[in-house]
Amino acid sequence: MSEIDPLLEGLTEPQTQAVTHVDGPLLVLAGPGSGKTRVITRRIAYLVKGVGIAPWNVLAITFTNKAAGEMRDRVAQLLTERQARATTVATFHSLCARLIRQYADRLGLPPGYSIYDTADQKRAMKQALEDLEINTKNFPPASMLSSISNAKNDLLDAAGFAKQASNFYDRTVAKVYTKYQAILERNGALDFDDLLLKTVSLLKQHPDVLAELRERFQYVMIDEYQDTNHAQFMIANALSAEHQCIMCTGDPDQSIYGWRGANIQNILEFEQHYPAAEVVRLEQNYRSTKTILAAADALIVNNRGRRHKELWTDNPTGDPVQIVTCADERQEAGWVAEEFKRLHEEENVAWGQMAVFYRINSLSRVMEETLRNSSIPYQIARGTAFYDRKEIKDAIAYLRVVANPSDEVNLLRVINTPARGISAASVKAMQAFALANNQPFDELLGDPLRVTALNSRAQNSVAKFGKTVDTWRTTAGIVAAENHDPTAPQPSLRGFVEDVLRDSGLETFYRNDKSDPDQERLANLGELVTSAQQFEEEYLFEAEQAGEYEQVHLREKLLAFLEQVALVSDADGVDSSQGSVTLMTLHAAKGLEYPVVAMIGVEDGLLPHDRANDDPQELEEERRLAFVGITRAEERLYLCHGKYRTVFGQTMPTIRSRFLTELPADVVEEVDPSSDPHAMEDDLFGGGGGTQRSLAAKQAGQFPPGALVKHPQFGLGRVVNVSPMGAHTRAKIDFTTSGTKTLILQYARLELIDV
């Protein structure tokens, strides 16, 4: 057997064609589960092992860190470890973050620049609005950030945006954009969109850098190309314009990030951009049963303006897709939990093979509670959760302050956390002083005596803190040491993180934290040390492979570690080998697959989301999102909805999603626990409340909105809505002569008038 045989083993003819394509542009256009991601993995191995291309020259870009991790693992199975490590498998954001660090001097950025997450961005935005004295009611921070993000995705900087702003609103956004950007710059920080934007300008303005990178990344591969935005297109194009060895895979029917600036034209116009492109179509699905595939197909044909792709499978027909009608979200969660339990107990399905998807994050809460009460292990794919914890954010903020002296936002976060005698008033005085003297805030740490507005105690506290920070920075090589010995052994990252936790007082603070008797926060800090250690081991291994072992400084490790922490994303937390049910949003589910999938809240207003109401294009994106969800399922699929749902504390009747009505009767089976009194009274609700809720739902069902009713005292009226609250279920009625009243159904003696 030759060396390349295993690389091509089990591939279909068109898959082989794509894998063995070496030079020139290639587009793999194919539906879900047809092996697009697999083809990229095999092609990486084929190029290196079969063709002899240096692994160093290979760049593969995936959509999430998790996908990148998986691809790296699979490549490692096909190549030697050394070869696998030399390839670059990254997301656009992680690639850009790395390039910016490497070429920071060209961009006028500190190499230890900070990457701001959503929370940091909000803080910077609030500051900007405050500085400009702009009313946050008319210009909410979230919409300002989203307008700025859209502009950045179109490669418009603040000046460019200002130039084309034609109305009052846009001109205000332009002012805010300029201010916000100035704040980021002052802090030596970039937001996520800046990572792309800065990389584009790096490649545009520095031909020598571009030439270097083109030489390096001679074979570029991009998965999920349908969801790239303009900036990402520019980067991919700049890297490959010369050698043209670019391979993109994607499926226009799975484009679900239009709302975040993704441009579906990138994939549709690939052949125009690269006239020499070869196009490979894959038509066999390896993932799902015939039934699931038929359901997905019946749904997506309702989108206009798409090119239809035939997709078939050799897999068995499988069970019908179940449409599950529940009384409300509690029954829905209870039903899913019971069904998963049944599959686990009776059919030996591992917890890790089952997943629950939803349109918006808030739908997970009831599901979580129910799973917890049913003792079913579950995990939520919200990659940032660990790094969002207060104690972890504190610790990371310290590390950022060490790495990036300009980062005032993080410095302000930790300057008196834990308390060290630097009051809010002292901080204000220092800020005023820094502003008046046009001096970076950070410098005052080393020189607090000049701030005469501080009393001597505060001055001492600041000086002491400044000294600690300075020692850290010297150890980490951020500021030069006086008697620097370049041959001295480098401290470990793990040891350094421990030092910072100890010297900052964070460790002691959380050790003595009375509000946390289980010392969970302290344990989390321990976990952070572990993650630094693991990161360090991998980093050193890679450096050693690249023959750079001697040169790895603590500074490099620290900056790379902070970069990784900043880029954690939603899908990252998922590890199905852990043996727990996975909960995630439909957006995070892209590219993944599970034997059993339940989608909850398949109702109009949720899926499709309300915002798609009067926009046919958004409605089509919602349909693609449902399509992505359905096509994750391998064997079993449950599409659930409740007749009532409580949103923002208001219980409202719902309408089943129009997408459900688009599924043909021969592939679905209707299940209706809402009408089964026994199921209702079973304790599906994780303790109590079940019977009352079912009673409420029943009462509510008797008086649908719009129904004509008669009250002994108020006369005739129409039902506006009903809020099921057990024995306290209320109905809001619009009476013809007595006005609108809210009544408790149990006591109201309402009579339904048949018309």
Ligand SMILES: Nc1ncnc2c1ncn2[C@@H]1O[C@H](COP(=O)(O)OP(=O)(O)OP(=O)(O)O)[C@@H](O)[C@H]1O
């Ligand atoms: N030739 C093949 N033989 C057997 N299994 C295959 C083959 N090709 C792909 N598969 C399997 O089918 C499943 C789907 O493949 P993959 O995830 O690569 O599809 P995809 O086209 O990337 O899907 P999506 O559009 O959802 O990202 C995977 O489990 C993969 O291992």
Ligand SMILES: [Mg+2]
């Ligand atoms: Mg894929």
